Ligand code: SF4
């Protein structure tokens with residue numbers, strides 16, 4: 001029974017494919033799978049925007065949207081209709097073709113990244129051996145779209161936003177990818193399915209082998225998450241669209257449904273990053289303890305995904321925006337060295353075979369690196385009295 | 398240490414998040430159309446015309462003196478004076494506005510019209526839900542739309558209304574007393590005159606007897622008359638009345 005529920009979507013898909021001739025079977029499989037994923041994540045996008053607005057409102061002791069539908073949960077439908085019926089304004093001096101293509105060029109790679117995410121046991125749209133590589137390759141091409149949008153709008157704010165976005169995305173791309181290398185080293189495969197399977201509990205073990213349960217895994221998970229915040233352009237790394245400074249950054253000149261597409265791409269990117277974090281560090285669709293294996297695998301995946309999304313919202317409701325130099329310092333002086341340090345630590349962990357010896361070695365090294373790097377980053381600056389060279393007491397008038 | 402601030406911040410927002418579901422006092426939002434904050438007494442929006450009694454056509458206090466029209470900085474008041482007159486609360490005949498328009502899309506709620514009106518006829522209203530689909534016609538308020546009973550004024554500005562009401566009652570009383578005194582004085586004078594004429598001209602001219610007979614008529618009327626039915630009012634409404642005996646003679 002439990003196995004049936006676990007595989008219900010796989011069986012459904014198989015039934016559908018069995019009914020069509022063999023020649024079109026792969027197409028049907030692809031279309032149904034992509035349609036299901038798009039529909040599901042589209043709906044999740046809508047609900048997330050509502051939950052985010054409601055959640056952040058509560059964090060600020062406000063009520064949040066509560067008018068459309070029960071408890072305001074249909075707000076996203078109203079917003080969607082609104083953005084669909086709005087006028088689509090294109091600046092006269094904009095580069096029309098590039099301006100038009102930018103939202104599509106942003107959304108397409110983001111959607112592509114969902115292909116390699118394993119949503120459950122035997123539930124992955126595209127089973128490739130280099131899934132992780134595909135994920136990062138597709139994800140990184142969003143930078144091009146962002147710059148297309150910023151450049152083609154012919155607006156200084158959008159250009160500034162695009163510049164900030166590029167600088168930020170490229171800086172955080174490094175720790176984003178480097179933090180996953182440790183996982184690949186341990187799992188010995190680039191396939192996302194393989195990585196998830198390597199984290200499942202072995203027969204006879206009560207605890208799963210999630211990478212999160214190791215010192216280096218915890219550190220890498222935090223690095224990955226922070227980099228994912230930056231990649232998704234979310235607070236505290238929302239400089240590219242800083243509303244108070246450059247209005248909306250690179251998509252300032254977009255209106256109507258194109259604006260909604262940017263918005264959607266941003267959220268889908270966040271889901272993809274969260275899904276990858278789940279896959280790499282939180283054991284994908286596996287249960288944390290073997291005793292809970294009877295819960296369907298896709299429920300585990302989406303439960304973890306939703307928990308991470310909640311974390312994203314929580315952080316957004318908490319942190320203020322960073323300054324550009326703080327952003328760069330943080331990426332290059334803190335995250336990159338730490339991500340590099342994790343690699344030898346993982347090697348030693350692997351050599352020691354994990355266990356208490358691994359903990360004994362890895363934890364102090366990583367903790368010391370964290371404290372020292374953190375001190376170098378923020379502890380250095382001492383507040384001192386400002387000295388004015390050409391004004392003040394010391395200057396004879 | 399790096400990261401402590403973030404943890405503290407997360408704890409704070411988490412506390413707010415949970416707390417706002419259990420502690421209603423945290424939520425200060427007033428859900429507007431259903432819930433409303435009581436308006437302050439000195440809140441003001443756009444002017445309205447005060448009228449006494451229930452019928453705006455009769456009780457409008459405005460006498461069409463056009464001071465407010467001249468003083469309004471953005472010139473959004475338009476008044477046309479009436480041709481005829483009608484009695485005000487003191488019974489004096491006064492003009493009234495045949496047309497009184499305020500373009501509230503131009504009005505800047507400065508309250509200058511209220512300050513300059515010597516008749517307490519125009520006051521600031523508190524109605525702020527004035528949005529309309531017609532931005533020209535819908536925002537040009539005419540006399541009937543502007544007229545509100547004094548009870549409305551008493552409700553939105555109780556203190557000011559009470560003060561004005563007592564002042565106006567005093568004025569009315571004074572006017573009444575004065576009218577009474579006038580009437581008595583007149584009656585006395587008439588009586589004295591009648592006695593004088595009777596005593597002096599014993600020869601009793603035939604035409605002199607007429608005024609004596611005519612005089613008692615105006616003197617007897619003011620006795621039971623109310624504040625409204627004053628000699629002046631009688632003169633205003635009945636143009637034939639100023640047939641003063643002297644003039645006729
Ligand atoms: S409130 Fe000011 S602007 Fe409005 S009608 Fe009166 S004087 Fe004019």
Ligand code: SF4
Pocket residue numbers: 458459460461462463464465466476513514515516517518519
């Ligand atoms: S509202 Fe007052 S100031 Fe304006 S015309 Fe009437 S009586 Fe005169």
